[in-house]
Amino acid sequence: MNARLETLRPSCSEAEWQTRVDLAAAYRLVALFHWDDLVFTHISARVPGEDGAFLINPYGMLFEEITASSLVKVDHEGNKLSDSPYPVNPAGFTIHSAVHAVRHEVGCVLHTHTLNGIAVSAQAEGLLPLSQQSIFVLGSLGYHDYEGVALRDDEKPRLVRDLGENSFLMLRNHGLLTVGKTIADAFQAMYLFETTCAIQVRAQAGGGSLVHVAPEIIATARQQAAQVTRGMGSQLIWPGLLRRLDRQMPGYGT
Template sequence: MSCSPEEWQTRVDLAAAYRLVALFHWDDLVFTHISARVPGEDDAFLINPYGMLFEEITASSLVKVDSQGNKLSDSTYPVNPAGFVIHSAIHSARHDVQCVLHTHTLNGVAVSAQREGVLPISQQSIFVLSSLGYHDYEGVALRDDEKPRLVQDLGDCSYLMLRNHGLLTVGKTIADAFQAMYLFESVCAIQIRAQAGGGELVRVPSAIISTARQQAAQVTKGMGGNLAWPGLRRRLDREMPGYAI
């Protein structure tokens, strides 16, 4: 297909993210979505062709749309209307964000149904809690009037728990959004298992949580998701190749 080198690289990375979500079993048939802003185009982003399994998605199959939902590239597939509402709202408001990733995993939805949400009971949880918002459930996200509330609840956070619905992460890169989701999903899985154990849970002190962002920068050497991304791509090339076409 014809596009700029920058758009093609974004397409390859986004297709890789879709395949990795499938590889990690975070997909929900065809009913969740990841989007990425097209470099150099303020009003254009890429999203999945609605109807393709995540394990089938390739760089060239991604659909390019504008903030009004108009297709900017040829595709026989539609765009998930709920996906468009959520992702267009965030891309329009958060110009610091390239990628928005949303899942409906069993662990994520289970924790999203709990009144307290994420509990400070693991090392992983402190990083999520340092940049976490919550958005109350309003039904399937089909209405434009939900957009301002969604954006307000996300604020400048990297993590958003959609109550009774699932998880959402944003990142300055596709790699950052993916790594954030890996952490968010891990936090939820740990919480559900800890609660299932039946014992009293030990909470991390709030003073430690307040320094989590600085600790995260040290752990990733300031590289964020890009520290793990090359290795994830190598794993994908071994186990689920064919996305970069």
Template sequence: MIPLPDLPRPACSDEEWQTRVELAAAYRLVALFGWDDLVFTHISARVPGEPGAFLINPYGWLFEEITASSLVKVDAQGQKLTDNPFPINPAGFTIHSAVHAARDDAHCVLHTHTLNGVAVSAQQAGVLPLSQQSIFVLSSLGYHDYEGVALRDNEKPRLVEDLGRGNYLMLRNHGLLTVGRDVPEAFLNMYLFESVCAIQVRAQAGGACTHVNPDIIAGARQQAAQVTKGLGAQLVWPGLLRRLSRRMPGYDA
């Protein structure tokens, strides 16, 4: 067995450390929920007070191994800003740098390759209005056609245009992407997105499906604010951290 190095806590502001802890928690929660794809997807978060800088995973670490100290800080050109011996995923940088640069409100960007998500992304009709969960995704959803592994800068404008001002992006034949005003919001958005895809695949396997009335989808954002009492993702995030501390402690190291 090759052990991971014990990386020291980086010198940073309290605000950056809090973001690191939340982002590391999101990585481990993705693993806990079974959405990880070995080391091949990514989550990023903006560094508070440092325009253009964001945090992303050290390439080669499993999501269940990520800690707050291990996260790599990079600038808008992908140059490391902290002393970290691990590289970053080049495809991850292309996708995340594009979204962070274009969306001031996208403080966290989360991308997955789940079986359910990729299955629905391969369907011509995309997400269908089959469930209560689907109305929240459909009210803020874009689609981006597959162009191969995301390694080319010239794909960035199309990706950003397809996301628009939405919070959900289906990457055709590839997977799912969500954004959030913070880490908890991006995670909750992905929970909904993944749930929608899992329900759709199962519902389609059972035969003919009933669709939700489009008028209901139009009011989904207002309904989401009501059902969470205006707290949004903060309603569930503390509980998720408690679950993570019980089952997969150590993310805040």
């Protein structure tokens, strides 16, 4: 389907429209960084001021094509709450709905099937403390064993148990998942997660002995992150990422 979509801006609150723009930007950035998997995987975001309403990608659109107006509003079951010519993949929302239902502070859930992420998720030892990037992930990381394609509701309790209060979840034999209070937070977390996995795969490919970061350094990662970003967190990098999109992949905010 290649439907022409009218802008939804006149019918949205300012808060919803800004969320739509940021979420569309996140989808485009995932494509720009080559983390996408054709039309599969999802990024979901809560609709501000609307309890139980979320935005997700129209199923069948490439991530590089997604715009603010093309995002589909759904409920906790993945059912459409607004008119859209595009379908939604309810099975793809299983993971997201599980997280949103119990982590009410989470505004965005981001899930990928990258080669590096899946490669590390298949390793028995999981993520190793091999890089500066890894220390920011390891302090807030959970693991969830593979149970097949995420289609069954009975998997949800185990998934949210394994995520706990963490920001990062490694889905064994499957991929990576991050959560954040904002879309920018979830994206920055995924950048760290994916980069950490890529470094690990390359370090292991070298064939030599590997040096691990000391646990006491990992324990101070949160304080170090706050210091290096001057307390701004993801807001330090998000405006620059949007400028990059404006140059290389414009049109997401329509």
